Amino acid sequence: MRKIKRYHPLIMLFDISQLIKNAIFLVISLSMLKFASQSSYSIIGKALFFSIFAMSAISIILKWFTHKYKIDDACFHIYNGFLSKTVQTIPFTKIQNINRHASLLHRIFNVTSISFETSMTGEGSSIKFEVISKSEADRMEALVRDQLITIKSQQGILSEVNVLGKMNHQNRTIHFKPQKKDIIKASLTSLSFLACIPLLGSFFLKINEFLDLEKIITEIARGSIGAVILIIVFTILFSAIFGIVTTYLKYGNYKISSDDRYIHITKGIVEQTAYSISKEKVQAIEVKQTIMKRLLGLAEVKLTCVADLSSEENKHEIHSLYPYLPVQRAYEIVSEMLPSYEVSQKMSCLPKRFFWVRLIGQSWLWIIAIFLLYYNKISFYKIENLWVLSVILFIFFILLRIQGFFQTRFALNSHFIQFKKGYLTTSLFVSKREKIIEVSISQSFIQRRLGLASITTSNRAKPIHFAGVDDVPAEFASSVYHWYLKRQKEFN
Structure with missing residues (x-):
């Protein structure tokens, strides 16, 4: 049993520097409200400000003395509280992803931060060490991964090669580093x-x-x-x-690499960040392209995973392998890192005889809006300018619908489903049958009359990830339904 430890003492310096930064911002804001005057309100405000600042600084020091942690061979034990103490225990088996981040201040003191994201929800869904030595972070990461590999090997999930080479995460294959x-x-x-x-x-x-x-x-x-x-x-x-x-x-320092079990992403010149994503937790792949990216032959590959990878502000970047990958290289990287996934270049188009359905769909909303504007004499400077604007918008709307129709694709094979859709931005979605938790087939009144249907899939994520395609042939939708039913046999 390992002993209980305090957090790195530098965490007090980091917290106080953040406190000073916030205080400076507050002082600048208050100075605009005559904070420096000698009125009674100003004096009371100053006293209150310095009291809160002093109390916050003292609480930072007390926090270092009262917040501790312990790591054994299977769990993290987090001890918090001064008057009311709490103990939080997180088994290694609950950990899904490991993220690292080193700001400029971290690099100056040769330390880092590391967080362990779990599959749980709520306040205890992640464990974060804001300041920690690199050697201690490496030790934690090795303990977690070795324990997970040991458990998997005992369950017969990993092959003998993976068990014997359980430290192979140090021998990573580099898939992409951006050039000039x-x-x-x-x-x-x-x-x-x-x-x-x-x-x-x-x-x-x-x-x-x-x-x-x-x-x-x-x-x-x-x-x-x-x-x-x-x-x-x-x-x-x-x-x-x-x-x-x-x-x-x-x-500039971006790097995508992988080992047998994890996808690793590192980035940053001044502030360095590293993420590790478990391959087995990848639920789906999404390849997105904006107009500018299509012109330059670039694409963004996003991964849908079981666990939340980070806070909301970094969520997009962490899910993205690299936002500006060459298209062909993007497909190659997916195949190299996730050989169990297949991205088919051959996909079926929507039936051209139903092109008018896409063209007319939702157009009635535009017609009603224009009618109401004209009927109520609502104008844009002059009524003539409103009609010019409406015609331009209508043409733009029609062009978008045409583009959306011809960019919609779909495909289904023994274990994968994929579809592509979009207007100005296109999205190619690929997922395995075993990773999909629900398939929904729906038909509107018009779709039933024309033999069309809409498909929606759900993948386990935070929040649940929905994807789908509209106006596909009903025969294809039926094939998807029966294809998904075979999932039960795979788990029996």
Whole structure:
């Protein structure tokens, strides 16, 4: 039985630095409300502010003395509380994913943070060590993975090779590292270069208060066209460099790798983050493309997993392998990392004889809206402009429906189902029969008359992931229904 430990003492420094950061923001906000005045309210406010700050600093120190943890061969034991003490026990078997993150402050002190995500819900759904030495983090990760592999081997789930090579997670296969051309494509696709426009605008306004830049630029524009062109070229170059640099800082050190059981993702130049996703917990694969990505031949591969991988703000990035993968390489990486998944390039299209169904569907809503606007004399400046706007919107709507029809695809084989759909952004969904928890077949009145149906699948995730396709032939929907019924035989 291992002894109870306190958390790393540097956690107090990290918490206090965060407290100071929040306090500075509060002071700046209060200064705008004459916080520095000598009124009675201001004096009371200052006293209250410094009292709360002091109490928060003391609580951080007390927290370090009272919050402890212990790790044995099978569980985490978390001890919290000062007056009222609680003990939380989390078995290694409940852990689904392991995530690491190192901010600039972590890197300065050569420490890291590590969190263990579980399949449970609620307050105890994850264990996070905000500051911990890298050696201790490695030891925790090895303990968890070795225990899980031992249990699987005892259940006969892992092969002998995997049991003997249970430390093979150190020998990872690298599938993708972005090159210079990938960074440039990513900066163009993400439009990160546009982020400098508000910065330049803010800089211009600040300088304009002292130098009257607006007048200077106007005089330059009148005197020389070449100077104006030079300013425009400089702005474009600055924006391009800004976009490339910001993209590099975010994705320059990106790496996708895997071992026998986990998919590993690392990223970050200044702040470094690492994620590990259990392969057996992957429920589905989704390949998404925006218009810009389709033009540049890029795609984003997202994984639907059983456990929540992180907090809401990082959820999208963690599920994504890499947002700007070359399309063909994306399919190859999926096959390399998850050989049990198959992505078929051959898919069936929607019957062309029912093209008009997609074209007319939901158009009546647009017609009613335009009628109400006209009937009630609601105009956009002038009624003529409203009709011009409505015609433009109607054409745009029709083009979207046409694009959506021809981009809808579907396929079914012995163990997989996949379908593709979308308008401006397309999404290709692939899942195995054993990973799908429910299949729903529905038909509207018009669909029944035309022999069409809609399919919706559900995969286990947080929250439950729904995917589906509309207006497929009823025969295909029936095939999907009987295909899914065979799932019961696989588990019997």
